[in-house]
Amino acid sequence: MTSLVEFSAVSKTYGGIPALTDVSLTIEAGAVHAILGENGAGKSTLMKLLAGVITPNGGTIKVDGVERHFATPRDATALGIVCMFQELSLMPHLTVRDNLLLGDGGPMLRLIRGAAVKAVRASLDSVGGSHIGLSSLVSELPLADRQLVEIAKAIHRRPRLLILDEATAALTAERVETVFAVIRKLRDEGCAILFISHRMYEIDAVADRVSVFRNGRHVETFAAGTRNRDEMIGLMVGQPLTELFPPRVAGPAMSVAPLLSGRGLSWERGLDAVDFDVRPGEIIGLGGLDGQGQQYLMHAVFGVLKGVQGTLTLDGKPLGGVTPRRAKAPGVDIALVPEDRKTEGLILDMSIGENLSLAGLSRKPYGLTKAAGPADVAVARLTERLEIKLKSLDDPVKVLSGGNQQKVVLAKWLALSPRCLLLMDPTRGIDVRTKAQIYRLLQELAGEGLAIILQSTDYEELIHLCHRIYVFYRGRVVREMSGDEVTPDALIAAALNAHSNTAST
Amino acid sequence: MTETGISRSGKFKVPRVVISAVLLAILFAFYITIQPRGFSTYVMTIWSNQGLLLALAAIAQFFVVLVRGIDLSVGPMIALTNVAASHLLSGSLGEVALGVLLVMIVGTGCGLLNGLAVVVGRIPPIVATLALGSLYSGVALLLRPTPGGDIDETLSDALTYDVYGVPTALIALAIILVLVAIPLRRSRFGMSLYAIGSSRDASVMTGIRVPQVTLAAYALGGFFASLAGLYISMLTLTGDPNIGPSYTLNSIAAVVIGGVALSGGVGSPLGAALGAFILKTISALMFFSNLPPLAQPFFEGAILAIAIALGSLGMLRVRSRLERFL
Numbered sequence: 004m005t006s007l008v009e010f011s012a013v014s015k016t017y018g019g020i021p022a023l024t025d026v027s028l029t030i031e032a033g034a035v036h037a038i039l040g041e042n043g044a045g046k047s048t049l050m051k052l053l054a055g056v057i058t059p060n061g062g063t064i065k066v067d068g069v070e071r072h073f074a075t076p077r078d079a080t081a082l083g084i085v086c087m088f089q090e091l092s093l094m095p096h097l098t099v100r101d102n103l104l105l106g107d108g109g110p111m112l113r114l115i116r117g118a119a120v121k122a123v124r125a126s127l128d129s130v131g132g133s134h135i136g137l138s139s140l141v142s143e144l145p146l147a148d149r150q151l152v153e154i155a156k157a158i159h160r161r162p163r164l165l166i167l168d169e170a171t172a173a174l175t176a177e178r179v180e181t182v183f184a185v186i187r188k189l190r191d192e193g194c195a196i197l198f199i200s201h202r203m204y205e206i207d208a209v210a211d212r213v214s215v216f217r218n219g220r221h222v223e224t225f226a227a228g229t230r231n232r233d234e235m236i237g238l239m240v241g242q243p244l245t246e247l248f249p250p251r252v253a254g255p256a257m258s259v260a261p262l263l264s265g266r267g268l269s270w271e272r273g274l275d276a277v278d279f280d281v282r283p284g285e286i287i288g289l290g291g292l293d294g295q296g297q298q299y300l301m302h303a304v305f306g307v308l309k310g311v312q313g314t315l316t317l318d319g320k321p322l323g324g325v326t327p328r329r330a331k332a333p334g335v336d337i338a339l340v341p342e343d344r345k346t347e348g349l350i351l352d353m354s355i356g357e358n359l360s361l362a363g364l365s366r367k368p369y370g371l372t373k374a375a376g377p378a379d380v381a382v383a384r385l386t387e388r389l390e391i392k393l394k395s396l397d398d399p400v401k402v403l404s405g406g407n408q409q410k411v412v413l414a415k416w417l418a419l420s421p422r423c424l425l426l427m428d429p430t431r432g433i434d435v436r437t438k439a440q441i442y443r444l445l446q447e448l449a450g451e452g453l454a455i456i457l458q459s460t461d462y463e464e465l466i467h468l469c470h471r472i473y474v475f476y477r478g479r480v481v482r483e484m485s486g487d488e489v490t491p492d493a494l495i496a497a498a499l500n501a502h503s504n505t506a507s508t
Numbered sequence: 509m510t511e512t513g514i515s516r517s518g519k520f521k522v523p524r525v526v527i528s529a530v531l532l533a534i535l536f537a538f539y540i541t542i543q544p545r546g547f548s549t550y551v552m553t554i555w556s557n558q559g560l561l562l563a564l565a566a567i568a569q570f571f572v573v574l575v576r577g578i579d580l581s582v583g584p585m586i587a588l589t590n591v592a593a594s595h596l597l598s599g600s601l602g603e604v605a606l607g608v609l610l611v612m613i614v615g616t617g618c619g620l621l622n623g624l625a626v627v628v629g630r631i632p633p634i635v636a637t638l639a640l641g642s643l644y645s646g647v648a649l650l651l652r653p654t655p656g657g658d659i660d661e662t663l664s665d666a667l668t669y670d671v672y673g674v675p676t677a678l679i680a681l682a683i684i685l686v687l688v689a690i691p692l693r694r695s696r697f698g699m700s701l702y703a704i705g706s707s708r709d710a711s712v713m714t715g716i717r718v719p720q721v722t723l724a725a726y727a728l729g730g731f732f733a734s735l736a737g738l739y740i741s742m743l744t745l746t747g748d749p750n751i752g753p754s755y756t757l758n759s760i761a762a763v764v765i766g767g768v769a770l771s772g773g774v775g776s777p778l779g780a781a782l783g784a785f786i787l788k789t790i791s792a793l794m795f796f797s798n799l800p801p802l803a804q805p806f807f808e809g810a811i812l813a814i815a816i817a818l819g820s821l822g823m824l825r826v827r828s829r830l831e832r833f834l
Binding site: 054056075076077080086088091092093094095096097101102104105106108109110111112113114115156 | 691695706710712713716717
């Protein structure tokens, strides 16, 4: 086997936060190389480096034994490196035909001939997309078909190294098998394939070699089949950081009446008959792979979505016609800490003080006076309690570190003294110390009787903080776990829906 | 199980261009019934000439909007090329031909400059084209402080009358639309313009030379503005440095009515041209209506608002409040 790409001591940091540290890795031609790791392990950074989207801070990348620096995806493509990023590879307003043609690197100004279109058709058929019309708009295709088009587009460029990022996440088992056949054929023709998937059985089925990443470091590379699933998960998870999390506190008794309940919540684009209950003093976790409907449940409860079926009950009374404005109103008292603090949680150019008072603007005296109303006093108390590190409340919020920004978002909502707090991935991209502070805070708040729903992509958070966990898969709650049932392995297995038939559609 | 996370429209959708065409047909029928001279070659020719002028401006705007930009210098570029034409379009056949070429180069050059400011200078399109537009207006005023100049009448007559009863302007528009539509739909360059407007990130990942293609879009905008400038010269036989302002906003209104998305990646030159004719027909309708003159702007605005609202009915299908305001 010949090595196609060689990483030596490659590092990448974003604003001082390491994403990839001292990684050395060899990718061989004619092999399917699986990359395993939990969210934030450095898999996507690795791919972006290879695709020419970002450049490393240190170390060298050799292609065919020659050191290369690629500045743009064009440079990477010129060397035969083609990357299929989830949701990022297709132009939605263009037809399937145009999407595939644009990637093939043909002459810009010459009119397209029939032969080129036939080649597009052949590429699409080869991945099992013969049912997809070339003139359909990508934006109108179902997710699964879009993924097939993405794969076809990557293959259409005749890559020497094909990088597939969760390429099969939306495909049913039957379609996955067709795609795997293509991958094996490409491999046998000498193409190298970097395969990133959360589905263990897919890695068992197609990988020749497996590399495990954890916290931005390359942990180990081994031949597929030499480790069992438990060993691989063990390598991914590593040693649990026990001191990061406060000691567990028992939740309220099951006999306590729920503060907020949902029954049969459905939404056409991603929720399927979801039931949930959250009691005062309880921390509920929403787990599962990314984008399985957890976020939609949060949005549905906070009244962001239109046309949600099912019922919400607050204090045993039905709660209808929720909008964000009504959700935060006194008497309902729900607060939502959104997923993306930079766009949804904060107005970056406004001052810290202004951001802190935004959620309370509609409360008396409607923000008309600067006088220290009850909300302002609460804000002052909260900045202290949350240990927000700031020079002045008049500084723009964007000068704060990510962790402190998140604390501002939390404080902004806690100032309204909510009874139910919805948190969407609150510790994403935050340093460990602040994480630990936020965890302790959440537990204290629960102790004071707040009902908390925590959605997280970090399953350690769910395991250590939550009293109960709902695991989502394709818009449904596939499992509810509590107490001793909650282990990393069980959670991952549930997230992958390993115990049920994933082939059904 | 049911498929989740998937939106499937399934329903048959009427192409946007057809909606625009039907709207234009209705407005045109209205116009013909109230126009005192009825359906005649004369009426058709005037209507087509005015329509072609705005259609060229709208196509100029279309190319820039397609790559998610906006061009506030369309009017000034039209004024500048009109003034340039009034200096260059006279004399022998050869001189006039050279003059036409030079005017096109001036327009394309202005467009290229806009593109450079946006792509290389990284200035937001709205600011870059506003500033450079003022510059072009200024140059036009320096070149010809008051309306005047000399335009070749043979060329003017050839382009502003009719051929066997069919307005020359309509024939010219049809030829231009065909010449533009083929490379736009069938070459990788044309597709790249749509691709960049549709998703810049995906275009970069696809290996499209985004800066160069964006630059070309702005240059094409300048080129079509120069065609509009030339055609004004044909209609008025003078160069007027103050002719520009109305064309900037009307070109934007025309592309919106014609179904070109201001967010980029959607639309066609045919749509832009239809939008321009719709806009011109509404103005003509007002002119011949018996509405009191002071009430006309109100009704013109109301019809315009309805036309634009028809195009944004899709908003009603949005299912998440977070998407509604994007």
